[in-house]
Amino acid sequence: MxxxxxxxxxxxxxxxxxxxxxxxxxxxxxxxxxxxxxxxxxxxxxxxxxxxxxxxxxxxxxxxxxxxxxxxxxxxxxxxxxxxxxxxxxxxxxxxxxxxxxxxxxxxxxxxxxxxxxxxxxxxxxxxxxxxxxxxxxxxxxxxxxxxxxxxxxxSTQREWGSAFQVDSTNNASKAHATINGNGNAILVWQQASVAFAGIGYSTYGRETGWAKPGALLGMSYELGEIKIAYVDDEHAVAVWRLNGCKDGTFVSSYTARAGWDVPRELMPPYPYRGSCLGPSNQTISITSNRAGKAIAAYRYFKGSGYSIHTNTYVVAEGWNPTQVVSRLDEMVYEIPNVFINSRGDAFLTFARYYEWYQMELHKHTTEDSWKAVPGSGIDYKNEYHSANLVVDQRGDVTLVWARRGRDGRSGESQIFARRISASLEVGADIDITNSIGDASAPAIAIDPSGNVAVAWSHNVEGKTHIYVNRYSFLNDSWQGIEDVAMDIKYMSSAPPQIAADKDGHIVIVWLQQDGSKINLYSRRYVPSSGWEDARLHSNVNGDANDPHLAFGSDGDAILSWESREPTISKIVVTMFD
Missing domain, CATH: 2.60.40.1220 (Immunoglobulin-like)
Known part of the structure; x- marks a missing residue:
């Protein structure tokens, strides 16, 4: 040797x-x-x-x-x-x-x-x-x-998955999130832990240079709660994060190619907790970009007796706009918000909230950087509607999906429902896209530039887990029916599968499953001309796979990252599809 x-x-x-x-x-x-x-x-x-x-x-x-x-x-x-x-x-x-x-x-x-x-x-x-x-x-x-x-x-002319590669250098990293631009360049960020403090680590990827030596964006004396990153255009990206403990708040930094990161700043101040500082924090962050110079971050914020939903808009050459409060009610519990902006700048935000009843809301972003509720789009029943998510096509049409507990909405198994809202804000009918089969998890959703939508979820059917996908055809204006992407597996995540679509209508779905004593990461790819390819194992390295994240670039390149856990180490592993 x-x-x-x-x-x-x-x-x-x-x-x-x-x-x-x-x-x-x-x-x-x-x-x-x-x-x-x-x-x-x-x-x-x-x-x-x-x-x-x-x-x-x-x-x-x-x-x-x-x-x-x-x-x-x-x-x-x-x-x-x-x-x-x-x-x-x-x-x-x-x-x-x-x-x-x-x-x-x-x-x-x-x-x-x-x-x-x-x-x-x-x-x-x-x-x-x-x-x-x-x-x-x-x-x-x-x-x-x-x-x-x-x-x-x-x-070859074909895109291919590369070999798994460890990006961090300390074997003590977690909570990775990635973004990839139209040139195939990527940025990966993660929590970099040590005995004394936690920090934010990062690395950049270029087609000609590969992965750069890891760097540090920030050192801090609190554990990182979560970090998200998105390219705003091919030269600029923004990172948004929060901390655990008494240092919640919302923090940001912007990245410019060949120049690096600017000085991190605070968007929302930490709430001054009393006592043990164990109150809820402003999780979780949703971030979206039109890839033409504009990004929007949405997050749940806790202060005093209740939650609120906040957003901030970032524009290249201008920076971050003031915080917008979309919804605030004392003693109201808010779910995670989800925000989406299309390439021409149409942006929508959805979330569910609960206080003795469930209410799901849909808001449209205005030219004044505020939000306006879409008439007739909300659901306000004494039923359990949750896990709202959405995408927006190039015309401005919205596909909204959510989970509903049980046939009567209050008990039993969950189904996934979808609703179409036109660019002129005409609200369509609710459609059960699970065909009332089994007990569905929260839905994940993706859209391609042609307006075709794919929704994925895990489903418990008689004690066995299946990964299902239902695709909406823009040309036919209809859902194509459920497809069993993985069946009879031991699904190992409380989160839904990850799904993304590229410019040519290809779809990639990733999930975690337990094989014997090891937790592995798998993917399947859908090709419009031939259907679903065979499942591919990615986690062919030591350790259990955890917390995967999938991101597509505008030209069809993709990056898949995950945390690989062993008894004494935790490392960030990536593979590129280009």
Whole structure:
């Protein structure tokens, strides 16, 4: 086994364990390993061999073969020569993987006898031509290559899930949340804990650079309650968080590409608790963006004897607008609010509240940065209506979903209902999209740019858990019926499954389930032309998966993050779909 090598370059800190037996049969003989990142020189020992003009080194075979197309974007490139290699010539200066724009790609190099493995340390781009050049490579006796260009190939056009990768560096991280922009760049934030204090850790991802070395946004002496982040456009993002304990409040910071974070500020002050500070806090945060320079954060806030629903709007180049109070009633208990804004700026907010009766509300955002209740959209019954959620299409039509307890609304099993509200605020009929089957969890909802909607939930059917999806077709103006995405599983979350849709109508759903003694993370992808693909296991690392988060970029790239828990450590793991 080769030694473990720590790699640094372009703000990245990667750990690579090279196991020669996984690349070639056997581990004996002449072998060597070098690693190189774009723009850096790898050190090497002085060569003990002199070039021999009469002898040449010849390439016998390659995988992939030269000029091959549709090549896997994460595979190791294998080269076989007619002579054993001089391991001292296997360096990042002598063996180069580059794209058709002449950009060098960071690689790991492993030589064993007459074989050379070139492993990209980042996912290669889609439908891009790459070449491997090795002008300085030598045989064991100094033989040189006649032609330094060893092969060229073109990568696949298909997006693919990458390998799971640990982003944090301390093994004491949790509560991750991610966002991804239209260029495939991503930002991941999380709680970074230590013995003395908690803080907010973050890392950025670029297609050409991979994951950057983790940084710290903020250190604090209280546990982080929750953090959410969203790209506002392709250059700017905002993070919103709250703290546990006596330091509730609502705090924000904005991020600018190539400039970093601004100084965190307070949107809502902490409530001055008396006594033990164990009162409820302002959870949970919902954040949405039109990806054109505007974002809205909504959250529940506790003060004194009751809750209220607050929002704040952020505009690039202007900053955060003053806090808006959407609803406030003493002794009223509010559920988590959900807010959604479409690309043209139409924004709606929904939530449920309870005090002796249940009331579900829908509000529309105005040009004056205030909220107006949508007439006829609310539900006000002495029944249990809860878990309201929504999406808004490009015309301004709203799809509102919620859970209702029991056929009489007050007992028994839950069903999921949906209602359409037009851009002109005409309220449609309530539709049971679960077909009254089983006991449904809270719904998750997603929409694509064409107005097609997907709703997901977990369902207990006779003691067994199923993951169901029902899709609304904008073209047909109808729900397509429930689809069983996962059946007879042991579902391991109190939250609904995560679901997202991209610009081409693809849907991805993720969920946690227990397999034996391990909790794993799975996903399935829906392709409009062919239906649901097979389920994919993502948590093929040690530890139990927990608290997953799925985010789609506007061009179809996605990031899936989760917390991987072991007895003494907790780390943040991600995989990219690009």
């Amino acid at each position: 080769e030694p473990i090598s720590y790699l640094f370059g372009n703000g990245m800190r990667l750990l690579v364990l090279l196991i020669c037996a996984s690349l070639f049969e056997g581990c004996g003989g002449n072998k060597g390993s070098q690693h190189g990142y774009k723009g850096e020189s790898a050190s090497s020992a002085s060569s003990s061999a002199s070039p021999t003009a009469q002898e040449k080194l010849h390439l016998v075979s390659t995988s992939p073969v030269t000029q091959e197309v549709n090549v896997n974007r994460y595979q190791t490139i294998k080269l076989v020569f007619d002579k054993n290699l001089n391991v001292n010539s296997v360096t990042a200066e002598n063996v180069v993987l580059k794209d058709d724009a002449n950009n060098r790609i960071p690689v790991s190099l492993v030589a064993l006898d007459n074989k050379l493995a070139v492993s990209p340390l980042q996912r290669l781009a889609r439908e891009t031509n790459y070449s491997v050049d090795a002008l300085g490579l030598q045989g064991q006796s100094g033989e040189t290559l006649t032609d330094g260009k060893l092969l060229s190939f073109t990568t």
